Amino acid sequence: MSSYSDKPKQRVIVLGAGVIGLTTALVLQRSGKYQVLIVSEFKVNPPSPSSNSTTIDGFEFHDPTTVPALEMASPYSGSHWRSLATNEDTDLQKKELFTYQTFMNLTGSDPSAPVKKIDGLDLYFRKNTNSNWHYKHVQQFRLLSPDELPKGIKEGASYKTLVINSPKYMVWLYDQYINAGGFFKQARVSRLRDLEDFESQFYNDGRNSSSYTSDLHIINCSALGSGKLTDVNDRLMHPVRGQVVLVYAPQVSRTVTRIGGKFMRYVIPRGDGTVILGGTHLAYDYNEKPDDETTAEILRETLELTPELVEHTSTMDPEARVAELQKKVLAVKVGFRPGRIGGVRLEHDKFYGKSGNLIKVIHNYGHNGFGIQSSWGYANAVYSMLQKSKL
Numbered sequence: 001m002s003s004y005s006d007k008p009k010q011r012v013i014v015l016g017a018g019v020i021g022l023t024t025a026l027v028l029q030r031s032g033k034y035q036v037l038i039v040s041e042f043k044v045n046p047p048s049p050s051s052n053s054t055t056i057d058g059f060e061f062h063d064p065t066t067v068p069a070l071e072m073a074s075p076y077s078g079s080h081w082r083s084l085a086t087n088e089d090t091d092l093q094k095k096e097l098f099t100y101q102t103f104m105n106l107t108g109s110d111p112s113a114p115v116k117k118i119d120g121l122d123l124y125f126r127k128n129t130n131s132n133w134h135y136k137h138v139q140q141f142r143l144l145s146p147d148e149l150p151k152g153i154k155e156g157a158s159y160k161t162l163v164i165n166s167p168k169y170m171v172w173l174y175d176q177y178i179n180a181g182g183f184f185k186q187a188r189v190s191r192l193r194d195l196e197d198f199e200s201q202f203y204n205d206g207r208n209s210s211s212y213t214s215d216l217h218i219i220n221c222s223a224l225g226s227g228k229l230t231d232v233n234d235r236l237m238h239p240v241r242g243q244v245v246l247v248y249a250p251q252v253s254r255t256v257t258r259i260g261g262k263f264m265r266y267v268i269p270r271g272d273g274t275v276i277l278g279g280t281h282l283a284y285d286y287n288e289k290p291d292d293e294t295t296a297e298i299l300r301e302t303l304e305l306t307p308e309l310v311e312h313t314s315t316m317d318p319e320a321r322v323a324e325l326q327k328k329v330l331a332v333k334v335g336f337r338p339g340r341i342g343g344v345r346l347e348h349d350k351f352y353g354k355s356g357n358l359i360k361v362i363h364n365y366g367h368n369g370f371g372i373q374s375s376w377g378y379a380n381a382v383y384s385m386l387q388k389s390k391l
Contacts, residue, residue, distance in 0.1 A: 009035040011202055011212050012386075013195045014219045017043040017184075019074040019166075019375050020367055021221035022173040027379040028219075028386070029182040035212065037201050038177070041188040042067045044075045044170035054330050056248040059273055061330045064167035069288055069335050070224065070239065076335025077166040077372055078244070078268040078276045080120065080255045083134035084370045092344075092370070095377025097137055102376040103162040104139075114168040116271045118254055120161030123305065125260030127155040135159065150305055153258070161255055164372055165270040191231040192218055192361065196353050216353075217389075219382060220363045223338035223371075231351065232363075239336035240368060241285035243294050244278040247328040249309050256306045265298070267306045274330060275309070277302040281369070283339055290332040299325050340366030346381060348389065360389060 010033060014025040017040035028034040047062035054061045065075045081100050085092035106113045121144070122132075135141050135157060144156035178184065185201050195218055202212065222229060227237035250273035258265040268276040277298050300322050303309050310324045349361040364382050367374065 008211060008213045009033060010215050010217060010386075011199070012036045012217045012219060013198065014038045014221055015189065015192065015195060016040055016221035016223060016225065016365075017174070018072045018221065018223055019077075019170065019173070019372050020223070020364060020378060021219075022170065022177060023375040024219055024221055024364060024379040024382050025182055026173060026177045026180065027376070027383050029177060029180045031383060034217075034386070035181070035183070035202060036177075037183040037185060037198060039185045039187055039189065039195055039198055041186065042071050043174060043184070043186070044072070044167055046171050047167075056328055056330065059248050059250075061248070061274070063331060065331075065333060069333075070286070073223065073335050073337050074170055074371065075167045076242070076244070076333055077164075078266060078278060079164045079166045079169075079372045080257075080266075080268045081162040081164075081373045082120065082122065082255075082257055083132070083373070084368075085133065087131060087133045092374065093133055095374040095381065096134070096370065098377035098380065099372075099374050100134075100137070100162070103164070107162070113172055114165040114271065116163050117160055118163055118269070119158060120255040121156055121158050121257065123150065123153045123156045123256065123258045125152065125154060125258075132157075163255060163268055163271055165272060166372065168272075169372075189229075191229050192220060193231055193351065193353065196359070216357075216359050217386060218359060218361045220349075220361060221365055223365050223367070224336065226345075226363070226365050234340070234345065234366075236341040236345075237366060238284050238339045238341070239286060240339040241280060241282040241287065242278060242335050242337060242369070243280045243290055243298070244276050244333050244335070245295055245298050245329055246331045246333065247275050247277060247309065247325065248273055248330055249275045249328055251308055251311055252306065254306075256302075258301070258305055261301075265301050265305060267302050267309070277309075281337075286336075288334055290334055295332050296322075299329075337369045338366055338371070339368045344368075344378070346378065346385075348385065362386065 012034045025036045029036045047064045106115050107117045139160035141159040226232045226234045252269045256267040313321045344366045345363045353359045
């Protein structure tokens, strides 16, 4: 009996190397049915040991977020798993739950993956935890007792969540993809049709036309770039600005998310001693510079929610405790989520190539602030769409 490796593979070009593009490419490449080429101007690399660093309490920090923020959101993400799907959005629920289960499996099967299972707290200004669909599916869910609630919080819940060190996770995804036999080409394109110019990349390792079927598929995972591609020109795409503060606080071992107020506030340990404090959610805001007032608000409010951010300061007044936390700041970052009016675009498309051949396209972009926590679900949706494609 022949295996997939003996059969001609379908060629797939994935545009974009953010978390959606990398995860989609990895799922397709691992299937054995496709030979995947990622084309992207940027990818996340490990920080150089010779790059500028900040040292706090003996911890040397090299900034891993060197990709321009408006070009890729993924490395700027917190990131932890907490559903953003409404009770009515069953499609997103399925994709987030699939990703939750995949991450949970990774924590037990692959110690090299920068994904950790820890306790997570959700805190609410109003009582509404029973309306959250995902509480029925997460591990070790319980409601918090009144004496566990911070001041001003009406209700809270605890459960097992997952934290993903997003810059390291992006490097891990890329390595997994290359080790599975995937190809990568660093290049910028102005339209999907330009991707035809990279078909020769499929033959660089000595393969010939008999190695592949005649079909060429393109998976568009270009996020905010889909608003700039001349043959996509998606005017529904827009940046959603987020500002976060990265601090050194290795004693923090739980996520804390406050729902309600001007902005959602969150505390997300990355598993290496660094902790993300956030954040903001400002649609159509292109300002790449951090706002000092926002930084001060984030530090003050997250410290109220998570007192262990600074140790041995319980007798200090609030302003002095914030000043202590300020000493632990490693970086202040601004990122841009790929927002889209109407939600994610996940659908078939097609165009005729330069030689008149039909090229099939699947669009998979516009994941706003839930890209990482739904990434495996969307990647597998693309795989299913390719399997059923009748274009």
